[in-house]
Amino acid sequence: MNKALTWINRCFFGLLALTLSGLASAEDIDIYIGNDTTNSSLPSALIVLDNTANWARQSQQWPGGLAQGQSEVRAIKSALANQVGKLNVGILEYTTDGNANQNGAYVRFALQELTADSYAELGVALDKIFTDVNDPEEKRSANTPYGNLMRDVYSYLSGGEQSFAGGGTLSALADPDGYTTQFSTFKSPLVAETICNDVNVIFISNPNQSGPTTDDVVNSNFLTQLYADAGGVLNNKLAGTSSGTPLDIPLLSTTTESSVTDIGFSSQCYKNNEVNQCTTNESQAGKLCDGISGCACSTSQSTTTGCSGGKKKLIVQSTTNSTVVTETGEFDSVSGGNWNFDDWAKFLHEYGVPVSYESEGGETLVARVNVNVHTLDVFNAQQDAAHSGLMMSASERVGGGNYYAATNEEELELGIGDALSNILSVSSTFAAVALPLNTTNRAQNENQVFIGMFRPDQQAKPRWFGNLKEYQLGFVNNAIELVDVNGDAAVSPLTGFAAECAASFWSADSSTYWEGLGISPSPMGQCQTSVTSPWSDLPDGPFVEKGGVAQVLRNSVIGDRNLKSVSGDALVAFNSTFAGAQGLGGIYEYIRGDQVGVDETAGDSNGRPSIHGDVIHSRPLPVNYGTADQTVIYYGANDGMLRAVQVTTDAGTGEQQAEELWGLIAPEHFGKLNRLYENLPKVAFPNQDADEDPVPEPKDYFFDGSIGQLVEYNSDDQVERAYIYPVMRRGGRMVYALDVTDPEQPELLWRRGCPFTASDSECDDGFEDIGQTWSTPKSMYVAGYGDTPLLAFGGGYDSCEDDDSATSSCTAGDKGNAVFVLNAETGEIVRTFVTDRAVVGDVSPVDIDFDGKVDYLYAADTGGNIWRINFVEVVDDLFEPLEEGDWDITKSAFTTGSSRKFMNAPSVLPYQGKVYLALGSGNRERPLESNYPYVDDIDDRFYAYLDYPAETTALDLDGSLMNNSTTAPNCDANRIFPGTEQRGWFMSFPGQGEQVVNPAVIAGGNVLFNTYKPGGAQIEACTRPLGLGTAYNMSLFNGSACGRVRSEQIDNGGMPIPPGLSTVTVTRPNCEGPACDETVTICIGCKGLEPTPIEPDLDMTRRRVYWKSDIDR
Template sequence: MEQCALYNVIHSLKTNDDGSAAFNIGFMVFNETNVETGARVIQALTPLTTTGKDALKAFIKKLDQNQSPAPTSYALAMHEAGLYFSQESPFSGQRVGVLPYDRDAFNGGKYALPFGSDCGKNYIIMIANGPPQGDQIKNEVMQAMLAASGGSTAPITYPAGSVDPKDAANWTDEYARFLNGNLRSSSATSALATTFAIAVTGAASDKASYPTIFKGIANAGGGDFFEAKNSLTLEIALGNIFSQLQAQNSVFSSASLPVSVNSRGTYLNQVFMGMFRPDGDSNPRWRGNLKQYQFGYDAINDSLFLADSSAKPQSAINTATGFISPTAISFWTETSTFWSNQEMGTPPNPSDSPDGEVVEKGGAAQQIRTAYATSQSARKIYTCLSCANNTKLASSSTAQFSTANSSSMATIAADSTERDLIIGWVRGTDNAGDEKGPGAPTTIRPSVHGDVLHSRPAVVNYGTAEAPNIVVFYGANDGLLRAVNGNKTGTGAGQELWGFVPEEHFGKLKRLRDNSPEVRISTTTINAADPKPPLLKDYFVDGSISVYQKVDSTGKSVKVYLYFTMRRGGRFLYALDVTDPADPKYLWRRSHTEADFAKLGQTWSEPRVAKLKGAVGTDGKIQPKFVLVMGGGYDAAAEDLATPGTTTMGNAVFVLDAFDGTLIKRFDTTRSVPADVGLMDSDLDGYTDRAYAVDTGGNIYRIDFETSSSTDKSVWDIYKLAELGGGAQRKFFFAPDVVPTPSFTAILVGSGDREKPLMKVSSDAFFTVYDDRMEKGTPAPGSPITTLGKVGTTENMDAGCYINLASGEKVVNAATTFRGVTYFGTHNPNPPPDKPKLTCTADLGTAKSYAAPLFCRTPYSEELKGGGLPPSPVAGFVEITYTPEGSSESVTTQKDFIIGAPNTKKSAIETGKSTGALSTPRKRRYWYQENAR
């Protein structure tokens, strides 16, 4: 059975396009005698070139299926595999004259790997025919060997009755955890291997619990588990594993989840991800998509995992890349032949399903292509040409982004014919002649959905937890803000409701259609003779989105307002009334061209909705005042320089009326404030009374909206709480996480110039600053905090502490504190210190996920697969419905999740499990819900 499946899978694997090997493959088996218990290499790792493939197939044919039974010493086999990958001396794999082994696996008495193997990743595929048995080495000996290797001997536990106690006592799963780089001692180096496990079942002697231990082994080893009942299912399992290993990584944006309106703080089981893929030829037209996934629940390990749309949720994560698995099918994705002239995927195929790791396949993009395949005239694309406030976009003739208004859109292009072509192209018509669509009668372009780069989807539930009606709002760098039906299934699920193109972006649309000039990055070489020299990438609706939502006692939305910013797309923001998500109204916009907003920089900061105490009404009650609190934005002219220049914009915090956009107050800061502002209700009376802001000079500010005797804006004040720049050009790009306690408030924030990810020398850190001034209002003047203690030392930490980062390492996302642990991510363009000589390290650098226990305790960090800039963590509680093994009844329960926390798959988009015990407040990052109940 195994022999046939292995042969067929090896036969199906392809080499690289240039004929080089995509894999090195070898075989290890258990030793057949009780004297030589353990495992040995019978086929050294062999490059899978055409010649290598033939050699491996011939080797598999010669395998003796009738050899003597071997004791299944799984833990010892894992130990031997670790020795092989680390090129150390064998333990049981080289018994001369006793058992045959492949001498090519050795060099001078130690294991040796093929030339160039240091550039690849290591994987173990364990094929099991039964539980551990016949192991002559006692568990306590294996425990000691694991400890001596640098692994943790903390046992992995299983629910009572789920596994045989003898299987649970075996150390194979702990060895898999060790090889995957989890819970290692400080003396151990980085991960050696990811472990996949396949349990071959069907034998009469199999115990019902036998596969469970191997599921635990795969989980601990960072890989996937498969059950195979015959040669075909074993071949499919092996094929799925190799597809994961072969898939190319992509990049992605942050995840968002909808919030249940009748269980405060509980999320519905829907995970939305905006995605993007840069053009491989540096052209400005990047592909993107919005996709939906869900959480699956592993009852054996009591853990959640990111899952696809399958009725029985399957893992959506590729354990080799950390991104989406090639076999995963997101919601809204259907079988098609759209990509018949441009096959993509692993293996390449013409269908949208499975969409897997291919950004442009499936999801919302497919729904747009399907709905408007042969005509784009019915697509609802709006704009606002000098609209009046409260204009209904659908019924306003001047709000239609169509050729009917071409004469009013001269900034798109001077030539009217070209202008009409650009308008049609933005609406989706494939009229540029440079894309590979399926051909007639299809006229929609494959790139109809652009990159979702920095815009984090805002998700609104217009229904209830029991009957959700989800709409997702997000921006993309194809010019559009979109509203999409976010329901998992049902009529219209995944379909675009409408799109909106700000008129300020009209002049940048031509470059997208032309797909030229190329995009210039920091490493681009400029040719002075080039008639179209590369230019910086253009951005559109690429900023933060927030929501004000008012619901009545039945859970029905009474008012829903949407606020969206542009990031590098401009120095302005818009507000729309989306109370009826199918019939949006233009509310207002604010721009730096207005006198009150002359200091407004590029609008990076989320306009966070806050409920402040307003005037006292005629009934003697305080009237709530809803405002938007946002940083003044980014000063690109000053901050993009190698040495920051003089700040001319963005150095402020703005407070706006949430309903009409008028300026209520402006607080000035030293340098620009691109980060979101942290809001706080210090006395838990339902009103925001304090805020914390940070700037690109390493400063932290406290803002008070109340004193003990007044809430009038005349008493609002700001003062500098801390100066942490230290002359090292430390910049804060992300919101501080605010954690209140009875005696102080902790402000947690990481520094790092996210806009210069390739900068290899820096002095950044993650800071915890204590604000012990608990009274309302501006306290007596005092000096800003400048000195903190270093975590892990005996330095004084009365004012707070810092976690020192390696040179070049920068915090690149917003921290989230959940159950007493703060999670954040970093990026470093330098290779890890234990791999300094690798010339083949991915050019996406090193990404890490950190978990730092409160307060000022030593953090745990984990390197993430794929590198790049990890998205901000998302944490909370989610409602999960699952069917326990052996039961026909479904169960609904609440489980905590942390997307972006350290996890066994080392993925930036997988969910980790909370290790903290404290229940710290959960903060909504993109919306405010006013509940009439």
């Protein structure tokens, strides 16, 4: 959306959940969807009628005995009948009075809310058109260009002058509410309350017998000036001008498709030769064909029930014919220079119309409201190829809307209805919100910060933009901030997004690549200091689709991409032969990236614009290979790929280059790929119309989980062994193991789990109870188990957890109630430890005696329990390894009642033979106020306690041995140490819905964590509340503030990222020499992305947790 106020539609940076199951279950992405508190303005549909004489041309042989124009207004009236209260509607037409050159527009029905009264008024106007369709007052001459009609669409919406100062406007037909000065100056229908929704133009066209009429240079000059006023540059050739390149007009293929629907069997019995009599009878009032066009009896099916004498009841069917117009892939690159219609549509979509409004502080501001153009190409006997191509260009190619061909009244009504459905779907599904960078899923490797990104489709279609970008930490005004490739602050303090002028690493100037691709919202940059085109990938700013790995892929040699899949126990090339054998041959080039999907326009790069899908939960895993400044990032995207991207740094210049090494497509995901190509069915979200056809379905996921690792280095700090373990989260129930010791030649070690999400068919032995694989696998060497590495992870997530209920419906028989311990090299199950409820989060290994081997493994489940797996036993205060058969699991602690859920790993700190644990309860999959439809709050809490591994009695975390630190105690009060009577403390969150959504961090005697609570305030005029994120920082030992700021709201709202500690070396700008480098320990996520310095006040050797870091080297 091209408006300075609205950011959500450009960018989602995400550590977010996305199971969109039906229209009822909740997920954490729901905070970014219009559900609880949305802008009150309605979507707007401005219907533009081509009321030239072509709407009654006899040579079209319009069916049904009516003129085209009569069917058009009747279809409008019918399509709007059920939309009262749902949208604003207006109608513009050509003026019909004055001289032939006065070919502008007038307001027939001012844009206004469609109420019962206004629908009745509109009906009067439409009925008059129907009756007087051939009256000179209702139509103008056939050979009329479209340029000034579209100019006045802009002028009406912006409140400007009519093209001919009102000339040609009939006062008897014009709506005076559409003007400030009748009829020379339009009155804009857009005010502050309506600027937050796009305007959608539905252009109903009637082709001229000789094709589109050429526009004049006056119209071209006006459009050129608008580009200049908006700070843009017009590169397209317009009518009557000599510079620029015309917009391509697509060449089309038109076919008719028929579909037959069985209605039922006839009420009477007939012989085969009595089909016509059957049809006549069934067309009577109250019979099956009553009111249904194309309805008839057929002998294709029959039943003899209730019949005799050789007669039978015949099947009654309705046959629907639809006209399908598709692009051939070829273009007319010359003729478009004569017609400005699609150039206007392109400008309206990409630059919008300016609307003034007043800020809360009284300041007059200007927003540019985006306009999407939908076209209906109405013809029957005489389709005009150039006209159809122009309509296709103006809508799907550059106007952000849809193209519809209609050859009868039924298709007209279906086209208008579908356009309205899309308009309403966008409004009800995605309210305009401002998403802060605080929800970023980021990973660090040395001084490299990798950020996965996504942006939902505005129409709730399944193909979403995504990307992976790199930033760094640097000094800005003597404080450490996230910076871009130029060392400038990467995050805008006003929005919480990447700043407009921020340039991520690897992004390069691509000239005007993003112009004219019909993408909504418009990817036009707003950086005022950039010397590149606003349509370039540089700077990429807050646009997900620009720059980063996505641009690297688009610019690569697509045919050389190294794509892989699995056959048997090995990786194989995912080439055309393999794809064809899997039934994917028809979309192989789409999967590879050089063929666009349905509804997508190709750019001028090698790869399609959407070549990189959304990165939502897959946390990027960087591995430093220790040679030639080589880092490889492994991550999953929901375009189907698990990717390996290599980043190399030139030792001399410091310049970085990125390239994709390979992409892996899992066989478990083959069945999901065609939906991405077709871009249907839509994704099911709250507030969506469940009657939509095709019915919306949950979003598909692929390798959407985070990746475990086993990486070992030799004495030269070079990788000696590197295994990675990707999981799928809601994308499936599998765990993969890949040997990436040579990152360019990956090998499949093993894969385990169940290939089907909803079925246990073909599960590997011992994995029948595995759930969706949410838990990041943790590799470890275990005390007493020799040199064989093991892999541990939680049993996973079960969809029973999705219910909006204070009391869970999950049982011991549901999936995920276990901790799996596998041989990390072979994937064989070593042990499975059963838990009461699902272990969704990561597990936490502990090396309690610091000998390099794991002694204990902690896990938390969704029933509010914490478990300890014992690999050692305590004998005379020594930790003696147990035989594998003697390993056991003990409940370490539990919460009272069944409502609290633990969905994150406990943060652990071994200390004097004991272990401090800290974690909070919550359910990030239920982030909305509407997810709490009950009176009594769950009362989520944060807990910190000291576990005694030698004990077998579980601690009641809400019992008498726990101090209530909801009100901050004094600094030295009731501190928990080994030997004290009390065992820990808890803190309640009084607000309904406030919950802990991420793991905590223990640092320097402090515990730091974040909560999320629904609600909050709007950030800007076109935003809705994203919820409140709060950062907590308190003593691990008693929950006191003790010189700290105990809680602080995180700026800009949204679900916070998990806190993470990093020690990095940062170079001060404009400084040379060793003294310029400063090594600091910081926490990113302790307060959003604002780096927080950490100065531990405990001996760091006491803080060692086995392989606590999830980012290697």
